[in-house]
Amino acid sequence: MGTVLADVGSINLKLYEEGIMSYQKAISILTAGDKGDNKKGPTNPPENVREVVAELEYRVGLCLVPFLFDDSSNDSMSNDEKDYNKRICTLHINSTPTKRSCLELAAYQFSTALQYDPKHEGANNLLTMVTADASFGMSTDTGKVKNLFESYADDFEHSLVDELGYDGFHRMRSGFDRAMVLDGRSKENLFELVIDAGCGTGLSGEVVSVLSYV
Numbered sequence: 001m002g003t004v005l006a007d008v009g010s011i012n013l014k015l016y017e018e019g020i021m022s023y024q025k026a027i028s029i030l031t032a033g034d035k036g037d038n039k040k041g042p043t044n045p046p047e048n049v050r051e052v053v054a055e056l057e058y059r060v061g062l063c064l065v066p067f068l069f070d071d072s073s074n075d076s077m078s079n080d081e082k083d084y085n086k087r088i089c090t091l092h093i094n095s096t097p098t099k100r101s102c103l104e105l106a107a108y109q110f111s112t113a114l115q116y117d118p119k120h121e122g123a124n125n126l127l128t129m130v131t132a133d134a135s136f137g138m139s140t141d142t143g144k145v146k147n148l149f150e151s152y153a154d155d156f157e158h159s160l161v162d163e164l165g166y167d168g169f170h171r172m173r174s175g176f177d178r179a180m181v182l183d184g185r186s187k188e189n190l191f192e193l194v195i196d197a198g199c200g201t202g203l204s205g206e207v208v209s210v211l212s213y214v
Helices: 002-006 016-030 049-064 102-116 121-130 134-138 142-163 168-182 203-208
Strands: 088-093 096-101
Touching: 002 016, 002 049, 016 049, 049 088, 049 102, 049 121, 088 102, 096 102, 102 121, 121 142, 168 203
Parallel strands: none
Antiparallel strands: 088 096
């Protein structure tokens, strides 16, 4: 039902609030009994319950930020409406209405999906897209935050470079090369001291570790 109401794509009913309610109802059924509440689960559960729940949590996140995937109405939107960071959504988390920025709530959903299925590529990619650290505001449990980023560490470079197309380190090296040539420097006349600004990936260090000027 959630897919019919609010599946993000070229054709959908755009009933995102109703879609979220349907997805959350399905999640509630699939996870019944996980917290010792004696609620009955599904009569015929799927074999891969955790993967299914992860997909549903991911789809709730999509419903919170459909504007990232559909710009068909941008011409009629005001500047404030186009400022995604100012958009506020309300989501029921553990039956409690939680009002935050739509991006922050979406990040929470994508991180929750990864707790059920750490290999969910869509959740991994969109968590990075909506902002890698937005989930900090959604939890005071430092253990959950630590586990989230530790599980992402092994795939971070692949996601950043291969999937998101980040190439800032290559562009930095190209600009550096042009500047060195224009300045007439040779490989014997470089720098005695280098300060690493530290963006965290180490990718920039690799492309400048070997210089070849003449």
